[in-house]
Amino acid sequence: MDSVLRAAAVYLILLIILRIAGKRTLAQVTVFDFILLLIIGEATQQALLGEDFSIINAAIVIGTLVLLDIGLSVLKQRSEALDRVIDDSPVVIVDHGKLLRDRMDRSRIDEQEILVAARELHGLERLEQIKFAVLERSGGISIVPAESSGKDS
Amino acid sequence: MRQPGSSAEAQLGLPEYRGHTTAEKFAFALLVVFILAAIAGVFGDGPLSQSTAASGDGQMRVEYQRFCRRHAQQLLDITVPTQAGANSVELRVNAEYLRRVQITEIFPQPLQSTVHQTGLLRFATDGSGGTLQIRMHLEAQHAGSQQARLSAGTQTVDFKQFAYP
Numbered sequence: 001m002d003s004v005l006r007a008a009a010v011y012l013i014l015l016i017i018l019r020i021a022g023k024r025t026l027a028q029v030t031v032f033d034f035i036l037l038l039i040i041g042e043a044t045q046q047a048l049l050g051e052d053f054s055i056i057n058a059a060i061v062i063g064t065l066v067l068l069d070i071g072l073s074v075l076k077q078r079s080e081a082l083d084r085v086i087d088d089s090p091v092v093i094v095d096h097g098k099l100l101r102d103r104m105d106r107s108r109i110d111e112q113e114i115l116v117a118a119r120e121l122h123g124l125e126r127l128e129q130i131k132f133a134v135l136e137r138s139g140g141i142s143i144v145p146a147e148s149s150g151k152d153s
Numbered sequence: 154m155r156q157p158g159s160s161a162e163a164q165l166g167l168p169e170y171r172g173h174t175t176a177e178k179f180a181f182a183l184l185v186v187f188i189l190a191a192i193a194g195v196f197g198d199g200p201l202s203q204s205t206a207a208s209g210d211g212q213m214r215v216e217y218q219r220f221c222r223r224h225a226q227q228l229l230d231i232t233v234p235t236q237a238g239a240n241s242v243e244l245r246v247n248a249e250y251l252r253r254v255q256i257t258e259i260f261p262q263p264l265q266s267t268v269h270q271t272g273l274l275r276f277a278t279d280g281s282g283g284t285l286q287i288r289m290h291l292e293a294q295h296a297g298s299q300q301a302r303l304s305a306g307t308q309t310v311d312f313k314q315f316a317y318p
Contacts, residue, residue, distance in 0.1 A: 057225065
């Protein structure tokens with residue numbers, strides 16, 4: 001029982017912390033972020049297993065985490081409000097070439113990151129060539145090119 | 154354009170969509186049952202696992218876990234009757250059980266502990282009679298069933314545990 005409760009508590013804590021950290025934190029992983037993730041993983045492992053390294057305990061912890069994740073995804077599917085609370089919603093950050101600064105600041109995104117996404121995804125060079133840029137729930141930036149972006153010219 | 158009567162899967166050369174298979178449903182149900190069993194204590198540390206064994210007249214009692222896990226901490230709460238006027242009480246633990254577990258901590262500290270044919274622990278008492286509460290922290294060293302026999306004076310308590318790997 002203790003293992004199930006520990007796994008549930010850790011799942012909830014990670015859910016809250018990663019939600020607070022925001023979408024961009026995991027989407028753009030720097031070397032430091034990567035190290036931080038490893039440290040988080042190590043700390044989580046300690047909390048999950050304690051001093052019980054038996055196979056049955058590992059099976060209980062994994063089973064609990066998977067079951068909670070399935071349960072939460074079913075609940076999110078049924079409740080849009082819960083879905084928004086847990087996963088947030090996509091945010092438009094460029095509207096017809098115009099940067100929406102307040103939204104960018106809140107999401108900790110700068111202009112360069114949008115231009116990188118525009119170059120990588122569509123080979124666009126300037127903001128005016130972007131119709132919409134959207135910060136997706138996954139943390140990635142998707143770009144809708146302006147019809148007259150002229151990228152082929 | 155899609156051929157009439159053919160599915161998208163067929164058009165794309167994919168296997169036919171079958172929804173959740175019986176095997177998937179069974180596996181999911183098994184996972185739910187597994188976690189519920191873990192909460193109940195089938196794999197140690199829960200209401201189904203916690204048990205009490207007592208001597209014939211009920212004076213000596215041992216609270217233990219029926220199910221435990223290898224290399225994980227578990228507790229034995231032992232109640233031993235003491236005699237008025239005696240300043241110590243001896244607790245014996247069978248050799249087979251001692252071979253299968255490692256005692257990591259004992260409270261109160263025994264005055265003396267020896268292991269020969271059986272393990273012998275001698276605890277100080279205040280001589281007023283009544284009972285002495287002993288708490289042992291131990292770890293199972295081997296997976297499988299283990300038989301314990303604890304005795305103090307004429308009182309003997311037998312119990313069985315199962316250690317999961």
